[in-house]
Amino acid sequence: QVQLVESGGGLVQAGDSLSLSCTASGLAFSRTSMAWFRQAPGKERTFVGGIRIGGGGTVYTDSVKGRFTISKDIVKNTVYLQMNSLKPEDTAVYYCAAGSPILSTSRQELGYRYWGQGTQVTVSS
Numbered sequence: 001q002v003q004l005v006e007s008g009g010g011l012v013q014a015g016d017s018l019s020l021s022c023t024a025s026g027l028a029f030s031r032t033s034m035a036w037f038r039q040a041p042g043k044e045r046t047f048v049g050g051i052r053i054g055g056g057g058t059v060y061t062d063s064v065k066g067r068f069t070i071s072k073d074i075v076k077n078t079v080y081l082q083m084n085s086l087k088p089e090d091t092a093v094y095y096c097a098a099g100s101p102i103l104s105t106s107r108q109e110l111g112y113r114y115w116g117q118g119t120q121v122t123v124s125s
Contacts, residue, residue, distance in 0.1 A: 002026040002114045004096050009119030012086055016123070020081040022096030022116055029077040030054050033101055035112060036070065036081045038092035038121075045095065047107040051079060059106070064090075086123045093118040 008020040022034065035050035049060040051070045058070045069082040079096065095118045101111025 002098070004098055004114055004116035006094070006096050006116040006119045009094065009121045011122045011124065014086060014088055014123055014125050016086050017082070017084045018086060018121060019083065020094055020096075020119060020121070021078055022080075023076065023078045024098055024114075025077065027098060027114065030074055031100075032098050033106065033112075034070075034072070034079045035097045035099075035101075035106070036079075037095045037097060037109065038090075039095070039118075040089075040092040045109060048094070049081070050106060053079075061107075083121070086121075088123045088125045091121060091123050093120050095119075 003025045004022055006022045012018050030053050033052045036048040037045050038048050039045040047061055049070045051058045053072055067085045071080045096116040097112035098114040099112035105111030
């Protein structure tokens with residue numbers, strides 16, 4: 001079955017950097033799209049950024065542009081979320097997701113069929 005395993009969360013201070021990873025198994029990695037979402041306490045889960053593994057660029061929500069970078073390692077079936085200049089408002093549980101979204105759903109939860117377990121990122125001020 002499909003599994004997405006995340007790692008790399010933790011507690012950091014504002015301005016610090018943190019890298020998350022998500023390793024996928026059980027799916028055709030090179031033909032999928034991967035995304036990162038996050039859910040802050042008491043809020044809905046929202047799109048952070050995404051990447052089409054087989055080609056194409058990356059997209060990000062406005063609040064993380066210039067600070068967060070998504071990359072991929074096709075050999076390791078892994079995507080990464082490099083987070084720089086972290087802010088307290090970046091505190092959330094971060095989830096990776098995999099699927100084959102159409103353009104209109106590429107930034108929505110319903111565009112992704114598979115989800116990781118989530119990893120906590122806490123940024124202190």
